[in-house]
Amino acid sequence: MESRAGFSFRLIAVAAVLAVLAGCAGRPEGVLIPSSAQAAGASKVDVLVATTRRPTETPGVLFSGERGREPHVTEIAVSIPPDSAREIGQVQWPSKLPANPAKEFATASVTPLTVDGARSWLRGHLPKSRRVLVFVHGFNNRYEDAVYRFAQIVHDSKADVAPVLFTWPSRGSIFAYNYDKESTNYSRDALEEMLHRLAKEPEVGEVTIMAHSMGSWLTVEALRQMAIRDGRVAPKIQNVILASPDLDVDVFGQQLAEIGENRPHFTLFVSRDDRALSLSRRISGNIDRLGQVDPTVEPYRSEFEKAGIVVLDLTALKTGDSLNHGKFAESPEVVKLIGNRLIEGQAVTDSDVGLGDRLGAVALGAAQTVGGAASVAVSTPIAIFDPATRRTYDEQVERLGNAVGNTVTTAVGQ
Structure with missing residues (x-):
């Protein structure tokens, strides 16, 4: 008889396959064939795309999921329909070509x-902030998947950045997990070199890297290599955002140590x-994946704080x-948070986050300390563990406790 663990694994795998198939159903091939059609109210996002994929002769596909011998760079302009005709956080794929x-x-x-x-291109697209946003996609992404998704994130977040996409050779198949993982290793040097070039560009002020899923492994590995080669990560690379990181938690700890304090x-x-990530965890020897941990429990709480x-x-x-x-790309609240705060390296617990009632910016450390705050953290869609905010909060609580104690002592003495 099949064990419960084996049945669960099969159930997760089947669900994942069905979800992927449903997501790709009805998409025409060749969506990257340029179209001259325009629409009132549509906007355009220009993306610089660097890739280690192999070029293909198929019109509108440009690059396959196989590994190329050398990196290629392309400028792609994506037209995005008016906000009134689309749901924020979603990519509206063409039902047929040419797209409407x-x-x-x-x-x-x-x-x-x-x-x-x-x-x-970079010099011509740098905003006044002189900030560059580099996006590294995850597992099971075709070239066009990465291009359209990143264009959606840039548009919906209203990020004040020059958008640069790094896309590595993913076969776009749920069954190609190991191939994709090796492709990230294949692409480490190319991503490191691209980051070096961006950091050395005089006009660039700072670089933020955002990586999703398996792309987090590639990103942290490239930064680790840079730190080993140069003694530290380039100072212009100031913020790294890892969304649903498909990373072994033990390996991530080692990578951080090797990247160093700077x-x-x-x-x-x-x-x-x-x-x-539940499926990835089973494939990877049942070691916790970084994107699935509970930041309020040990040892993660202390390690993140440290x-x-x-x-x-x-x-x-x-x-x-x-x-x-x-969720990071499909939630309107999260993409706004990315554009308003995270890319700029600002604290996300400020009272002026300004994302509406659905976003609860609560420091988890404080919620664990004060019983009254715990219910707030549980009821809000987004809970935030910010070590700096927790330390500030704890200091305030301690000062308040001391003040109350002094008041009580004085009253008793009288």
Whole structure:
């Protein structure tokens, strides 16, 4: 008779396959064929795309899931339909080609670039903030998946950045987990080199890296290599956001130690109901995945506090993602938070976050200390573990306790 663990594993795997198939159903091939069609109210996002994928001759596909011999850089402009015609946090895939820009994402232009051309693009697209956002996608992503998803994130977050996508050779199949993992290793040097180039560009002020799922492994490995080669991560790389990181927690601890003290500020998005990471955990020897931990329990609570890592727990947040693996991109609240705060490295517990009543910015450390605050943390969709805020809160509580004690002592003495 099949064990309960074996049955659970099969159930998770089947659910994952069905979700992936449902997500890809009805998509036409070749969505990256440029279209001249325009729509009133549509907006455009220009993305610089660097890849280690192998080029393909298939029109509108551009790059396959196989590994290329050398990196390629392309400028892709994506047309996004008016906000009135779409749901924030979602990619409206074309039902047929050419796409209808009034209701669907569409490719406006595709321009292959040389290294010098990429530098010119960067200089021409840097905002006044001089900030660059690098996005590294996760497992099971085709080239066009990564391009459209990143364009959606940039648009919906209203991030004041020059958007740069790094896409590595993923076969876009739920059954290619090991191939994809090795492809991230294959791409470490290329990502490190790209980050070096961005950091050395005089016009660039700072770089934020946002990575999803398996892309988190690639990102942290590239930063680890940079720290080993150069003695530290380039100072311009100031913020690293890891969303649903598919990372062995033990390995992540070693990577952080090797990156050293002079490292960027790390922010994690975690969700304990992430079904994709449940499957990854089983495949990977039942070791906790970083994106699925509970930041309020030990040893994670102390380790995150010691490392100065801010953790946003999205477990209570509900989106349309059946695997609960892409909440960071599909939740309107989270994408706004990314644009308003995290990319700029600002604290997310300030009273002026300004994301409406659905976002609860609560320091988990404080919630664990004061019974009255615990219910607030439980009832809000997003709970935030911020070591700096916790220390500040604890200091305030201690001062308040001392003041109350002094008052009581004085009253008794009288």
